[in-house]
Amino acid sequence: MVVRKLAVMLLNCRWVANSLDFNKDYEASVFETTIRVVGGLLSTYDLSGDKIFLEKAKDIADRLLPAWNSPSGIPYNRINLARGGAHNFGWTGGNSILADSGTEQLEFIALSQRTKDPKYQEKVEKVVKELQKTFPADGLLPIYINPRSGTAAYSTITFGAMGDSFYEYLLKVWIQGNKTEAVKHYREMWETSMKGLQSLVRKTTPSSFTYICEKNGNFLSDKMDELACFAPGMLALGSKGYGSGEAEEVLSLAEELAWTCYNFYQLTPTKLAGENYYFHPGQDMNVGTSWNILRPETVESLFYLWRITGNKTYQEWGWNIFQAFEKNSRLETGYVGLKDVNSGIKDNMMQSFFLAETLKYLYLLFSPTSVISLDEWVFNTEAHPLRIVTRGDLHQENVQVDRQQKLPIHFRGRKEGRLGYN
Numbered sequence: 001m002v003v004r005k006l007a008v009m010l011l012n013c014r015w016v017a018n019s020l021d022f023n024k025d026y027e028a029s030v031f032e033t034t035i036r037v038v039g040g041l042l043s044t045y046d047l048s049g050d051k052i053f054l055e056k057a058k059d060i061a062d063r064l065l066p067a068w069n070s071p072s073g074i075p076y077n078r079i080n081l082a083r084g085g086a087h088n089f090g091w092t093g094g095n096s097i098l099a100d101s102g103t104e105q106l107e108f109i110a111l112s113q114r115t116k117d118p119k120y121q122e123k124v125e126k127v128v129k130e131l132q133k134t135f136p137a138d139g140l141l142p143i144y145i146n147p148r149s150g151t152a153a154y155s156t157i158t159f160g161a162m163g164d165s166f167y168e169y170l171l172k173v174w175i176q177g178n179k180t181e182a183v184k185h186y187r188e189m190w191e192t193s194m195k196g197l198q199s200l201v202r203k204t205t206p207s208s209f210t211y212i213c214e215k216n217g218n219f220l221s222d223k224m225d226e227l228a229c230f231a232p233g234m235l236a237l238g239s240k241g242y243g244s245g246e247a248e249e250v251l252s253l254a255e256e257l258a259w260t261c262y263n264f265y266q267l268t269p270t271k272l273a274g275e276n277y278y279f280h281p282g283q284d285m286n287v288g289t290s291w292n293i294l295r296p297e298t299v300e301s302l303f304y305l306w307r308i309t310g311n312k313t314y315q316e317w318g319w320n321i322f323q324a325f326e327k328n329s330r331l332e333t334g335y336v337g338l339k340d341v342n343s344g345i346k347d348n349m350m351q352s353f354f355l356a357e358t359l360k361y362l363y364l365l366f367s368p369t370s371v372i373s374l375d376e377w378v379f380n381t382e383a384h385p386l387r388i389v390t391r392g393d394l395h396q397e398n399v400q401v402d403r404q405q406k407l408p409i410h411f412r413g414r415k416e417g418r419l420g421y422n
């Protein structure tokens with residue numbers, strides 16, 4: 001088994017070294033490329049210690065970096081990997097998207113720590129400093145940010161699509177930096193936002209499911225995306241930083257929300273959740289957009305709740321969701337999403353996050369808690385684990401990857417690695 005794993009790793013190293021080429025005339029999403037590719041490569045570097053993955057992470061991050069050259073430092077959300085030329089999606093009216101602009105911090109900070117080059121970290125930390133200047137009292141930012149002024153444009157406030165992982169990264173940068181003074185403002189901003197989250201919480205009738213509304217202007221809308229089901233996990237993870245009393249309150253909100261998210265699955269004929277839900281007095285909730293594209297957020301939250309509470313109920317819920325994927329989504333060649341969770345009609349796509357996130361969190365839900373310990377690792381929003389490295393002054397930061405990684409010595413730190421396997 002170990003030999004097999006090492007063989008697979010060796011093949012991957014060779015492919016990454018010889019064939020992985022980012023010089024592509026391709027309009028990349030800065031956010032998706034950061035969380036999937038930069039995050040995936042950095043995580044593989046942290047797990048293997050093989051420098052080739054760090055070199056490749058730097059290669060693609062350098063191609064993304066011009067996206068931050070806007071008047072405010074809020075990044076443009078698209079860039080051509082070969083030619084540069086950063087710009088925003090046409091349909092945002094020229095605005096940058098909150099989640100797309102505020103979900104590169106973990107990866108770029110990790111890259112600076114590991115390369116000892118501060119330029120990546122400086123770009124992404126400036127974004128948070130900029131947003132902090134006009135951060136509202138409830139910590140809730142609309143999904144569109146003007147990249148010229150650095151201020152919010154009138155738009156929806158949500159913990160679902162286009163908002164979500166901005167809030168997640170406020171917490172996780174604080175954890176990644178090992179909760180030191182250098183990252184304290186992230187935790188403060190996060191706590192402010194969690195007060196805001198609580199102001200969006202309502203309960204259904206008759207069954208008293210707790211859910212998170214969206215907000216337009218002063219108006220709360222009784223809708224929740226399955227994407228927002230990452231929030232119970234985030235609240236559970238962050239609950240540890242509060243004093244007693246508040247910690248229990250936040251954890252208990254996390255548990256209530258997880259129950260709702262689990263029921264997004266349980267209430268459909270296939271026992272798989274739709275993309276979003278609407279809440280009506282007297283009727284609890286109804287599926288809105290009814291597809292399921294193998295999303296991870298609910299099992300992600302179950303993983304955190306299991307790790308943090310040790311309550312086996314969360315394993316049971318995760319097992320039931322896994323069984324529903326097995327029953328509805330499994331093909332001989334892989335897994336596909338559903339066009340409709342009511343009828344069970346399949347689509348024809350296996351999203352990469354099914355492997356990176358959904359199956360990984362399910363695997364970890366049934367693994368000993370020492371496997372990727374939350375004391376040593378922080379998961380990026382694509383479930384790629386990055387090592388926690390205590391933040392102080394950048395020059396004093398010392399990455400211990402080479403010392404801690406577990407592969408045999410001949411796999412380590414191969415500066416000449418590209419030649420080694422030919």
Ligand SMILES: *[C@@H]1O[C@H](CO)[C@@H](O)[C@H](O)[C@H]1NC(C)=O
Pocket residue numbers: 255259311312313314
């Ligand atoms: C475990 O979690 C479930 C769901 O949140 C809850 O109903 C139950 O009371 C918990 N059990 C314990 C022992 O805390």
Ligand SMILES: *[C@@H]1O[C@H](CO)[C@@H](O)[C@H](O)[C@H]1NC(C)=O
Pocket residue numbers: 178375376388389390
């Ligand atoms: C984080 O800081 C604590 C207290 O200083 C220390 O004991 C711990 O080892 C640090 N964690 C990591 C992963 O460096």
